Amino acid sequence: MIKITAQTKTLIFIGTGGVGKTTLAASMGVGFASQGKKVLVLTIDPSKRLAQALGIQMDGDPHKVFLGKNNSGGELWACVVNHQKTFEYFIRHAASQFSEGKKVSEEKLAQLLDNKLYHQLSGRLSGSQEFTSLITLNRYVTSGEYDLVILDTPPSQHTWNFLRAPEKISALFNEGIAKWFREADGVSTSLLKKIVNIGTSQVLKALELLTGSQFIKELSAFFQAIQKWQRPLEEYILNCHRLLISAQTEFVLVTALDPSRLIEAQKLSREIRTQGYKLTTVVINRVPAWLSTKISTDSPRVQNLISYYQGLENDLQERLTQFKNQLKVYKCYELRQNTEDVASLQKNFDELVSLN
Amino acid sequence: MVKKAHFITGKGGVGKSLISAVLARYLSQYEQNRKDKILLAELNEHSFFQDYLNLKRISYKPINWVSGVDISQWSPQECLKEYALHLLKVETLYKLFFENPVSRSLIQVAPGLEELALLGKVTSSPRSHGPAMSYDQLVIDSFATGHFLSLFRAPAAMAEAIQFGPMGEQSRGIDQWIRNPEFTHLHIVTLAEELPITEAIELYQTLKSEFGLVAHIYLNKMTGLTKSDLEKLKPDVAEVMTALIENEKMAVKKLMDAKIKFIELPLINSLESNTLINELALVLENKKVRP
Numbered sequence: 001m002i003k004i005t006a007q008t009k010t011l012i013f014i015g016t017g018g019v020g021k022t023t024l025a026a027s028m029g030v031g032f033a034s035q036g037k038k039v040l041v042l043t044i045d046p047s048k049r050l051a052q053a054l055g056i057q058m059d060g061d062p063h064k065v066f067l068g069k070n071n072s073g074g075e076l077w078a079c080v081v082n083h084q085k086t087f088e089y090f091i092r093h094a095a096s097q098f099s100e101g102k103k104v105s106e107e108k109l110a111q112l113l114d115n116k117l118y119h120q121l122s123g124r125l126s127g128s129q130e131f132t133s134l135i136t137l138n139r140y141v142t143s144g145e146y147d148l149v150i151l152d153t154p155p156s157q158h159t160w161n162f163l164r165a166p167e168k169i170s171a172l173f174n175e176g177i178a179k180w181f182r183e184a185d186g187v188s189t190s191l192l193k194k195i196v197n198i199g200t201s202q203v204l205k206a207l208e209l210l211t212g213s214q215f216i217k218e219l220s221a222f223f224q225a226i227q228k229w230q231r232p233l234e235e236y237i238l239n240c241h242r243l244l245i246s247a248q249t250e251f252v253l254v255t256a257l258d259p260s261r262l263i264e265a266q267k268l269s270r271e272i273r274t275q276g277y278k279l280t281t282v283v284i285n286r287v288p289a290w291l292s293t294k295i296s297t298d299s300p301r302v303q304n305l306i307s308y309y310q311g312l313e314n315d316l317q318e319r320l321t322q323f324k325n326q327l328k329v330y331k332c333y334e335l336r337q338n339t340e341d342v343a344s345l346q347k348n349f350d351e352l353v354s355l356n
Numbered sequence: 357m358v359k360k361a362h363f364i365t366g367k368g369g370v371g372k373s374l375i376s377a378v379l380a381r382y383l384s385q386y387e388q389n390r391k392d393k394i395l396l397a398e399l400n401e402h403s404f405f406q407d408y409l410n411l412k413r414i415s416y417k418p419i420n421w422v423s424g425v426d427i428s429q430w431s432p433q434e435c436l437k438e439y440a441l442h443l444l445k446v447e448t449l450y451k452l453f454f455e456n457p458v459s460r461s462l463i464q465v466a467p468g469l470e471e472l473a474l475l476g477k478v479t480s481s482p483r484s485h486g487p488a489m490s491y492d493q494l495v496i497d498s499f500a501t502g503h504f505l506s507l508f509r510a511p512a513a514m515a516e517a518i519q520f521g522p523m524g525e526q527s528r529g530i531d532q533w534i535r536n537p538e539f540t541h542l543h544i545v546t547l548a549e550e551l552p553i554t555e556a557i558e559l560y561q562t563l564k565s566e567f568g569l570v571a572h573i574y575l576n577k578m579t580g581l582t583k584s585d586l587e588k589l590k591p592d593v594a595e596v597m598t599a600l601i602e603n604e605k606m607a608v609k610k611l612m613d614a615k616i617k618f619i620e621l622p623l624i625n626s627l628e629s630n631t632l633i634n635e636l637a638l639v640l641e642n643k644k645v646r647p
Contacts, residue, residue, distance in 0.1 A: 017368010017500050018552070045502065047551055116517040129502075160401060209444065212521015256369065259627055260408050267402075290593045299585035302597065308625040315627060 003353065004148075008250045010141050010243065011150045014159040014272075015254035016264060020285045023348070024254055024332075025152040026050055026078075030342055031349025033067060033076035037147040040077040040140055044133060044154045053341055054078045060085040062140070067342055077146070079136070086132040087122035088113065089139065094232035112225035117218050129154045130165040138240045159268055163277070166241040170234060244277060251279040257287050257312045262319050269327060282329045283352075284316065289333040330355040358481035359539070361494045362647060365504040365559070366545035367552040371576045373404045374632065375545045375621075376497035379647065382637040383493055384424030392492035394425045399474065399498055403429045408629050426491070432470035435477040442487045468517075471510030472527060479533040485526070501559050508534060508567060535567050541647055542571035548578060548600075548607035557614050572647055573611065573618040578604055580622060619645055 004011060011028065013021040022043055029041035046056055054065045060082025067076055091112060095104045112118055130153070137151050153162050208216050226233065243249060251272065255265035265282065272279050291313050295306055316331075323329050332355060362383075364376040380396040395418055398405055403414040405427055411419065416434040418426035437450075444450045478494060480486035498504050511531035518524045534540050542563055546556035556573060563569050581601050586594045611618050624635045 019369060048554075049550075119517070209522070211523040212518065212525075214520045215518045215523045218518065260373075260404070261369075263407055264402075264404075288596065290596055293590065293593065295589065295593055297585075297589055298587075299581075301579065301581050301585050302589070304625045305579050305581070305597075305623065308623060311625070311627050 004250055007248050009146075009148060010137065010246070010249040011148060012137075012244075012249065012251050013150070013152050013254055014162065014251055014268075015153075016261060019254045019256045019261070021254050022046060022050060022152045023345075024252075024283065024285065024352070025150050026054065027345045027348035027352060029076050029078070029150050030065075030067070030345040031353065032148055032150075033065075033074040034070060034072055034346060034349075036072040036074040038075045038077075038145070040079060040146045040149045041152070042079050042081060042133065042136055042140070042149065043152040044081050044129065046080060051080075053345065056080055058082070065342070079140070081129075081133045081136045083129060083132050084122050086135050087118075090132075090135050090233070090236065091226075091229070093139075094229040094236055097232040097235075098229050108225070108228060112222070115218065115222045115225055117222045118225075130162040131169045134162070134165050134240045134244075135236070138236075138243050141243060142239075159272070163244065163272070163275070166237045166244070170237040247278065249278060250281075251277055253279060253282045254285050255282065256285055257309075257316060259312070259315050262316065266319065266323060269323070273326070280328060282323060282327050283332050284329065285332045287313075287316075287331045287333055357492070358478075358489055358494055359492055360541055361478050361496060361539060362541045362543060363496050363498045363504070364543045364545060365498045365501060367547075367555045368500045370545045370547050370552050372500070372545050373398070373400075373408065373497050374629075375543065375574055375576065375636075376495055377405065377409070377629075377633050378636040378640065379543065380425045380495040381422060381633050382640045382645075383495065383647070384422070385637060386641040390424075392424070393490065394493050394495060395489070395491040396421065396425055396427045396495045397430045397497065398427070399430055399496065401431070404497070405429075410629075430474060430477065430496075432473040436469070436473040439473065439476060439480075439486050468510045468514045471507050472514060472523075472530065474507065475511060475530045475534060476526060479530050479539070482533050482536075482539055483529045485529070501555055505559070505562065508563075535569065537569055540569060542569050543574065543647065544571045545574045545576055546607075547576055548604040550603070550606070553607045553610055557610060557616065560616055561614070572645075573616055575607060575611070575618050575620045577623045578620045580604075619643060 011025075013025045015021055022045075025041055025043065026046075029039045033039045040062055041054075043050075043056075046054075050056070051058075054076075055063065056065075056078045057063050058080050060080065062077040062079040065076040065078050067074075091109065092104065095109060099105075133151065133154055137149060140146060141149050153159065253265055253269055253272075255261050262284075269279055269282060288309055291309055295302075297303060297306070320329060330352075332352065362379060364372050364379065366372050376396060376398070380394050383392060384390070384394045396405070398414075405411065405421075406414045409421060409427075411421065411427065413419075414427055414429050416428055416430065416438075418428040421427045441450050476486065478496065481489055499507060511527045511534065515524055515527035515531055518527065544556050544559055546552045560571050560573060563571055579600060581597060581604075583598075583601065586597055586601075589597065619640070621636055621639060624632050626632050626635070
């Protein structure tokens with residue numbers, strides 16, 4: 001049966017899109033809450049149905065889910081990650097850390113929050129969704145308010161985008177890069193510094209040739225704005241990374257009954273383990289339950305379908321031995337897709353924990 | 357000279373990569389312009405086609421897959437690098453810039469730059485900007501729905517933020533071409549299940565209203581089962597298959613209600629990639645699909 005260790009405080013569902021991570025995460029949330037834990041489920045893009053089932057609100061704050069009759073003392077909370085709000089939280093949090101209780105200068109904050117590039121970073125453009133879900137995760141895990149926080153990772157092509165988010169984004173707040181732009185507009189005066197900066201200014205010239213001076217201006221404005229809070233911002237990102245590799249964080253890899261998905265999952269599980277993340281469980285989701293029974297039919301179409309799934313099952317069996325070497329692998333039958341209420345999520349959970 | 361760019365998108369797990377390969381194969385084999393050279397480009401960080409098609413290392417430099425079709429894997433960094441080298445021309449300057457760890461990380465995080473680099477590469481032929489590409493059509497195995505929309509919105513957003521200078525200019529040019537229905541062709545893959553169908557219809561409508569582009573929709577893995585197929589089946593199996601039939605009916609109805617034309621692709625009973633691709637390409641030919 002699927003279980004997590006008692007010390008686990010964070011459970012992260014990873015896997016490619018369309019494998020049912022969100023439903024699994026929600027089911028686990030309902031299940032652990034019914035066992036008496038105070039659980040928070042973080043998700044990015046819940047289906048309308050699931051949002052209705054859990055009474056999820058899209059305002060980016062955790063809301064308590066009504067669990068019906070529940071004598072365990074557990075609670076379920078759900079939160080949809082809000083990109084823009086999270087970014088602002090991140091900046092404000094770092095700013096307040098820095099000022100150590102003193103009032104944060106709203107003017108300085110506004111400078112950054114109004115920067116055009118900041119707008120793009122926190123707004124319409126892609127790539128930082130992974131980062132904001134990680135910040136949200138770190139925020140609620142460290143708040144200590146929950147026994148367990150479950151994260152349903154964004155539907156990215158590859159889980160690496162998520163795991164590398166801290167590394168990638170920290171480059172933005174990296175001392176070296178910021179220095180570059182702060183000194184780009186000729187503030188620095190010492191001769192020695194000027195000589196050292198020749199290389200840098202060449203690079204900036206190249207960048208300017210490619211992008212134009214307005215872009216450079218915006219960039220340096222951006223870096224000047226974050227200069228003050230750079231250390232705490234960097235520290236926060238580092239903490240996010242620490243959370244991912246913490247012994248109290250467990251990963252669950254979700255995949256589907258499909259050869260190419262399984263190959264991807266195999267590769268991923270190998271890599272992720274060598275990088276030091278704690279991956280113990282693999283769920284092969286949505287395996288048709290009727291495969292295990294013998295079916296007789298006259299219909300060539302049904303025959304075709306059965307033999308297709310039989311082929312998938314045989315392929316899976318061949319791969320399972322390699323998988324099972326180091327990981328616990330569970331075959332999960334098609335769960336109720338119509339998750340319109342908490343009761344069906346609870347049933348999903350009961351089925352999940354009874355898997356072999 | 358690239359005349360057309362095909363983008364394949366849809367929810368995760370609907371078969372985007374497979375349909376991209378099918379489309380590339382179909383365009384090279386069956387279309388009237390049979391002499392066209394096709395480039396199948398994947399935007400994955402880790403190549404999907406390398407394992408799936410059992411090819412040698414796939415990288416930025418195209419390699420041949422089947423007659424008339426080459427494959428390559430585009431990373432934003434490589435696209436940008438190629439473009440920069442083309443523009444800067446001075447090798448040392450370019451080296452100074454790209455082999456500098458600081459600028460490397462800058463490129464990774466500067467918002468919008470990666471999107472611009474990818475779309476800049478796609479539209480380089482019609483904009484006559486950047487290194488020439490010797491393909492007639494591009495088939496791009498693109499990102500899933502949300503990420504795809506951000507990709508397409510990036511040039512306009514960038515043009516708005518950076519109005520002057522080469523970057524603004526380029527962004528406007530790229531934006532113009534991705535909105536050109538002669539050049540840009542969109543393909544949304546979906547399955548007969550509630551979530552993918554809803555997402556596909558919303559994406560279709562968004563792309564139409566925001567970019568003026570009408571996407572082709574492919575309803576993938578249709579079993580075509582009917583009630584009469586279920587006679588003699590045990591009740592539990594029949595129940596599952598009834599749900600399948602209902603889902604397929606629901607998908608067709610939702611698409612028709614939204615007045616969206618779509619192409620049904622049958623479930624092919626094979627796990628062998630080349631068989632799958634060839635059979636599905638044949639389906640497109642029989643349906644006389646003209647993307």
